Amino acid sequence: MGQLVLAAKVTHVPSLMLSETPDSPLRAAREPAVMSLRELGRRARERGVTSFVVFDTHWLSNFGYHINANERHRGAFTSHEAPQMIQDLRYDLPGDTNLARSIAGRALDADLNVTAHQVASLGLEYGTIVPMHYMNPDGFAKVVSVASPLFTSFEESRLLGEATRRAIEESGERVAILASGSLSHRLWPNRKLGPDAWTSIASEFNRQVDLRVLELWQARRYREFLDMLPDYATKCNGEGGMADTIMLFAALGWYDYRGAAEQLCDYFPSSGSGQVNVEFHVDM
Numbered sequence: 001m002g003q004l005v006l007a008a009k010v011t012h013v014p015s016l017m018l019s020e021t022p023d024s025p026l027r028a029a030r031e032p033a034v035m036s037l038r039e040l041g042r043r044a045r046e047r048g049v050t051s052f053v054v055f056d057t058h059w060l061s062n063f064g065y066h067i068n069a070n071e072r073h074r075g076a077f078t079s080h081e082a083p084q085m086i087q088d089l090r091y092d093l094p095g096d097t098n099l100a101r102s103i104a105g106r107a108l109d110a111d112l113n114v115t116a117h118q119v120a121s122l123g124l125e126y127g128t129i130v131p132m133h134y135m136n137p138d139g140f141a142k143v144v145s146v147a148s149p150l151f152t153s154f155e156e157s158r159l160l161g162e163a164t165r166r167a168i169e170e171s172g173e174r175v176a177i178l179a180s181g182s183l184s185h186r187l188w189p190n191r192k193l194g195p196d197a198w199t200s201i202a203s204e205f206n207r208q209v210d211l212r213v214l215e216l217w218q219a220r221r222y223r224e225f226l227d228m229l230p231d232y233a234t235k236c237n238g239e240g241g242m243a244d245t246i247m248l249f250a251a252l253g254w255y256d257y258r259g260a261a262e263q264l265c266d267y268f269p270s271s272g273s274g275q276v277n278v279e280f281h282v283d284m
């Protein structure tokens with residue numbers, strides 16, 4: 001029997017990578033986020049994680065659900081969206097074809113339109129590459145990346161999350177699930193981009209709702225959070241419709257989840273969006 005042994009909501013902002021360049025002015029601002037991603041990687045290794053499943057809000061698809069089922073993820077990534085921020089980032093990670101196919105199979109059982117792809121030229125997006133850069137730098141665990149469809153529904157993403165949990169339990173793997181995406185996600189418009197854009201929020205309304213969400217998580221008031229999640233995703237400009245968060249909570253058991261939320265770094269803004277790293281403990 002497989003087991004879910006780690007679950008977390010994580011940031012993947014490119015400014016993490018920029019902060020690593022020598023003399024970067026962002027080094028101090030991003031250090032807590034970088035250190036907490038490394039800590040999550042350390043915990044994953046300590047718990048014997050064999051596979052990461054990453055719900056990647058930066059891999060945006062149109063129709064249907066898509067899973068990268070390649071046996072090996074290898075490439076040099078330059079972001080189309082922000083080539084000035086992520087260039088030639090090399091990655092070489094094992095994939096988990098069996099788990100990817102099993103997730104697709106269980107989702108098909110629920111009548112979802114899902115495809116697990118084995119296409120050598122299908123690379124990873126930075127919503128997967130950036131967290132793996134810190135958490136799985138030597139490829140100690142296999143990686144399955146799941147896209148976030150744009151033309152989908154809240155309910156369908158919930159089914160995909162539930163299917164993922166069933167597939168994990170049927171597998172022989174010890175799995176970490178990562179919801180890779182921001183909290184609120186309104187970005188600064190071009191004209192307002194300046195040095196402060198890295199470290200300021202574009203909407204005070206969004207910041208206040210993000211902080212309230214973190215309070216609800218701390219208090220394990222997940223039912224209230226889940227009931228507000230459709231409005232939160234819409235009104236606070238959710239990245240990829242917050243599909244990563246919907247899938248994560250579906251995999252955790254939705255209203256039945258009672259675990260502790262451990263916030264691993266302070267909430268921080270990046271390009272106007274709200275970011276955080278939080279582990280949702282599954283050792284209840």
Ligand SMILES: [Fe+2]
Pocket residue numbers: 012013057058127181182239
């Ligand atoms: Fe993103």
